[in-house]
Amino acid sequence: KFKGILFDLDGVLVHTDKLHYRAWKKIADECGILFNEEINNLLRGVSRMESLEIILRNYHGPALSQKEKEALAEEKNNYYKEELKSMTPDDVTVEVRETLAALKAAGIKIAIGSSSKNTKFILKRVGLDDVFDAVSDGTNITKSKPDPEVFLKAAEYIALAPEDCLVVEDAVAGIEAAKRGGMKAAGIGDAAFCEKTDYPITTFADLKDIAL
Ligand code: B16
Ligand code: MG
Numbered sequence: 088k089f090k091g092i093l094f095d096l097d098g099v100l101v102h103t104d105k106l107h108y109r110a111w112k113k114i115a116d117e118c119g120i121l122f123n124e125e126i127n128n129l130l131r132g133v134s135r136m137e138s139l140e141i142i143l144r145n146y147h148g149p150a151l152s153q154k155e156k157e158a159l160a161e162e163k164n165n166y167y168k169e170e171l172k173s174m175t176p177d178d179v180t181v182e183v184r185e186t187l188a189a190l191k192a193a194g195i196k197i198a199i200g201s202s203s204k205n206t207k208f209i210l211k212r213v214g215l216d217d218v219f220d221a222v223s224d225g226t227n228i229t230k231s232k233p234d235p236e237v238f239l240k241a242a243e244y245i246a247l248a249p250e251d252c253l254v255v256e257d258a259v260a261g262i263e264a265a266k267r268g269g270m271k272a273a274g275i276g277d278a279a280f281c282e283k284t285d286y287p288i289t290t291f292a293d294l295k296d297i298a299l
Contacts, residue, residue, distance in 0.1 A: 089271070089298050090251040092190060093241045096201035096224075098131055098257030099275060099291075101178055101213055103171070103203075110166035111142060114159055121145040128277060132258030134202050134231035135160050164205075171205060176214035186292050187218055193299055196220045200241040200254065200261075202231045221245050232260040235268030242270070253286075253298060273297060 097103045108127045115122035122142060130138040139160050143151070151159075190197055198221040199206060206224035210216040221244030228236045235249075242252050254265035257276040265272035266283050273294060274284035286297050 089195060089253040091196040091198065091242065091245050091247040091253070092294070092298060093198050093200040093223075093238050093252050093254045093265075093270070094219075095132065095254070095256045095258065095261050096199055096206055096209065097203060099255055100183055100199075100215065101174070101209060103174075103209060104131065104257075106167055106170040107138075109170060110163050111138070113166050114163050115142060115145075118146060118148070118159075131277070132202055132232040132256070132260040132264070134225065135164065135204070137231060139163070168205065168208075171209060171212060174209065174212040179213045179215060180291070182291050186294055189295055190298060191218075195298060196245040196247060198241040198245050199223060200238045201225065202228075202237060232258065233263035233267065235264045235270075238264055238268045238270060242268075255288075255294065 094100055097107065107130065111127065112122055120142060126142065129141050139156055187197060197219050199219050201224045204225035206222060221241060223237050223241035223244055227240055230236045238254055239249060242249050249269040252270045253273055254270045255273045255275065256262050256265060256278045258278055259281050262272045262274055262278050262281045262283050271285045272283065273286040273288050274281050275288050278284055279287035288294065
């Protein structure tokens with residue numbers, strides 16, 4: 088059915104979403120800004136600077152310059168990168184590894200479509216750097232999800248038409264991006280309940296029922 092599957096990274100293959108949360112929480116606490124899990128869910132799939140803008144909706148102090156905002160985003164990324172150093176291959180479940188192997192064995196091309204500029208570092212840390220046929224991430228796009236660019240590039244890198252690809256996402260912004268790009272979308276976690284999700288899944292291995 089699908090010639091290619093495009094995987095979101097954070098929240099789908101690995102749970103770096105918790106690490107993003109902790110890093111943003113430090114910034115929010117330092118600035119006296121309200122920040123919780125609910126607000127964190129709005130940041131899924133959204134670029135670093137756009138995430139900061141969402142967090143700053145609850146900031147009521149003196150106006151921040153672009154430079155100050157960039158400094159905050161950089162500080163967050165430094166906290167986040169520190170946390171990423173603790174990631175190991177154990178942070179990828181056996182279920183994820185086995186499912187990816189089964190999809191590949193069936194001749195399906197697999198690629199990453201992530202907004203993160205830290206994607207390649209994360210893939211290396213968790214030992215997934217040799218598994219994918221292509222990686223499209225925050226370093227090769229100008230517009231982040233819900234814009235389809237990251238997935239259109241991923242499809243291009245594996246030489247497939249968007250309609251031959253399935254996107255796997257945990258973020259509403261990512262489901263939106265897939266649909267705008269002309270792909271089918273499988274949603275896990277919050278994204279399973281998104282109206283536009285074609286295939287709601289409860290666990291990663293469910294992908295085998297959809298794609299094999
Ligand atoms: P970075 P994904 C996204 O990854 C995260 O969900 C989002 O929370 C983050 O702000 C974004 O990457 C950018 O990450 O700061 O590392 O460049 O879900 O698209 O894999
Ligand atoms: Mg995600």
